[in-house]
Amino acid sequence: MSNEELEQLRASLDDKNMEILKLINERAEIVQKIGGVKSKSGTKRFDPVRERKMLDLIAEENEGPFKTSTLQHLFKQIFKASLELMGEDEQKALLV
Amino acid sequence: MSNEELEQLRASLDDKNMEILKLINERAEIVQKIGGVKSKSGTKRFDPVRERKMLDLIAEENEGPFKTSTLQHLFKQIFKASLELMGEDEQKALLV
Numbered sequence: 001m002s003n004e005e006l007e008q009l010r011a012s013l014d015d016k017n018m019e020i021l022k023l024i025n026e027r028a029e030i031v032q033k034i035g036g037v038k039s040k041s042g043t044k045r046f047d048p049v050r051e052r053k054m055l056d057l058i059a060e061e062n063e064g065p066f067k068t069s070t071l072q073h074l075f076k077q078i079f080k081a082s083l084e085l086m087g088e089d090e091q092k093a094l095l096v
Numbered sequence: 097m098s099n100e101e102l103e104q105l106r107a108s109l110d111d112k113n114m115e116i117l118k119l120i121n122e123r124a125e126i127v128q129k130i131g132g133v134k135s136k137s138g139t140k141r142f143d144p145v146r147e148r149k150m151l152d153l154i155a156e157e158n159e160g161p162f163k164t165s166t167l168q169h170l171f172k173q174i175f176k177a178s179l180e181l182m183g184e185d186e187q188k189a190l191l192v
Contacts, residue, residue: 002137009130010146016123017150018157020116020174021167027112028161034105041098050106054113061114065124070177071117077173078116081166 024078028085035086039093045086051079120174124181131182135189141182147175 038045058075059068134141154171155164 002133006130006133009126009133013123013126013130014150014153016119016126017154017171020119020123021154021157021171023112023116023119024167024170025158025160025162027109027116030105030109030112032161034102034109037098037102037105054110057110058113058117061117062121064121065128065181066121066177070180071120074120074170074173074177075113075117077170081162081170084166085161 027078028082031082031086032089035089039090046083054079123174124178127178127182128185131185135186142179150175 035045055072055075058071062068062071131141151168151171154167158164158167
């Protein structure tokens, strides 16, 4: 019984992982578009004020169970990966 | 015009962040339930085989733009935070 329960919970976890995967990639597509707009206008990619605002919004909206500090740490990793992705796009553009 | 476009993209990014936040917390709730089942059966919380399977599934399902290695790195951070959360729950249980 407990094993069956575990298998069901694991299946839900896999579904949740796939939803998160999809959303993180969709988020990356938006970041790429922002990178495109910024490179046209010559604006710097990294904007600490904007990043702070996103982290504040996470603090406001967090209903747990994760602590806000944990979530902000996870999102900072996502932000960092996104900046790296924008950097790669720019390098590719330079090679064309 | 470009500024307006940027504002719209940022609003989409905020929406996406909030969706990811919600899913990561929902995922944590499932992990807590798994922790509960495991502690009843005396099974160890950390299961490297299961973690490997989840990472493989991410590799299979990834459609980009993020590279699989980047996503696997992000998910490992989520897994780590989840294990820490299960540890906190256990400590709380010990205090009751």
